[in-house]
Amino acid sequence: MNVYPKIASAVMISLASLSGHALTNDEFKSQQQSIDAQYKSAMAQCKAMKGNAKDVCEKEAEGNEDIAKADLAARQNPNEVTQYKARLARAEAAYEVAKERCDDQTGNAKDVCKKDAKAAYEKAKGEAKVQRAEATPATSPARKAADVSNARKDAAQNARDAEFKAAEQRCDALSGAQKDACLDEAKMHFPK
Structure with a gap:
């Protein structure tokens, strides 16, 4: 099972549902029941699997449920906070599935994965924070610009730090002068 098409389709469905009006209580309850039924169905399909494929399947089911619930909350109460939580749910779901997929590997390859x-999670989380800053009202245009700029700066730094750690982990597979050269290149490519 590939997580990205499944999460992408869940995101597209969720985004389409966000474009409308706030839900009535009956619509909200109905959609909650639908989310629960989809989750149970997905988990039932996972039971037939073995090993890490089963674990990945379960993480996908949990992630899709979390995304759907967050999107439903954003549709029920549309504001920058609930929309941020929906974007964050997508990032967290993708991260959990990606980590679980890494368990198919061993040694340094698993660590790099x-x-x-x-x-990727830090980048997605940073983008969610920037979008939240862009959507949040501010007392003045200058204040808003500063808030968005700070969010972008923090997001870029967090993503760069995480990318550096991944590059550093790749270097651990090497030794001696090759490892030193690899680390120097990583430091140059991802400056602090």
Whole structure:
């Protein structure tokens, strides 16, 4: 199972549902029940699997449920906070699945995989924070510009730090002068 098409389709469905009006209580309850039914169905399909494939399947099911619930909350109460939480749910779901997929690997390859997953998560989380800053009202245009600029700066720094850790982990597979050269290149490519 590939997580990205599944999460992408869940995101597209969720985004389409966000474009409308706030839900009535009956609509909200109905959609909650639908989310619960989809989750139970997905988990039932996972039971037939073995090993890490089962674990990945379960993380995908949990992630899709979390995304759907966050999107439903954003549709029920549309504001920058609930929309931020929905974007964050997508990032966290993708991260959890990616980490679980890394368990198929061993040694340094597994460590690199997890660091790459963390870097992608930090980037997505940073983008969510920037979008939240852009959507949050401010007392003045200058204040808003400063808030967005700070969010972008923090997001870029966190993503760069995570990417550096992934590059550093790749260097651990090397030794001696090769490892030193690899680390120097990583430091140059991802300055602090």
